[in-house]
Amino acid sequence: MAKKADTALLIIDMLNDFVLEGAPLEVPDTRKIIKNIQRELKKAREQGMPVIYLCDSHRKSDPELKFYPPHAMKGSRGARVIGELNPEPGEEVIEKHTFSGFFNTVLDNTLRKLRVKNLLVTGCVTNICVAATVADAFYRGYRCRVKKNCVAGLDNKGHRYALDQMASVFGAEVS
Helix, strand or coil: CCCHHHEEEEEECCEHHHHCCCCCCCCCCHHHHHHHHHHHHHHHHHHCCCEEEEEECECCCCHHHHCCCCCCECCCHHHCECHHHCCCCCCEEEEECCCCCCCCCCHHHHHHHCCCCEEEEEEECHHHHHHHHHHHHHHCCCEEEEEEEEEECCCHHHHHHHHHHHHHCCCCEEC
16 A cells, blocks of 8 residues: 555445444354454544545435345434444545445545545445445545454355455455
């Protein structure tokens, strides 16, 4: 990765409806990565690195709700970032309605205004929203670093596959 001024920390879907026990789309492994993301968040804040939260904020008409139970519905408690990773004033919180943090959002414009070229990617779900965001970042010319201990999948097989694909197909540094 390049110098820190060129890098932004992305925190993807670390929301109540993915993290909390018994949540509608609970990903149990998200609870294992909270401390690791907290460390990255602390470092980013200390270094003045932009921090951007990408958050599912679904409407009843969103296509993904045909495949997954209703979760992170716009304005609901489930669509909020977990308390352990609360955004601070000045940090971007970008709502998304699909898997990718780029599709029909302000993410690309935000990153370009900040002159960001590199993304430190954390969050869930590794083989869904994380992978889709990394793929779209690649198509837009961003370099990604995915911290293995800062992403969580629905299952180990999908998690490992996604990490491999992000590295081998989209050139992400997976460490």
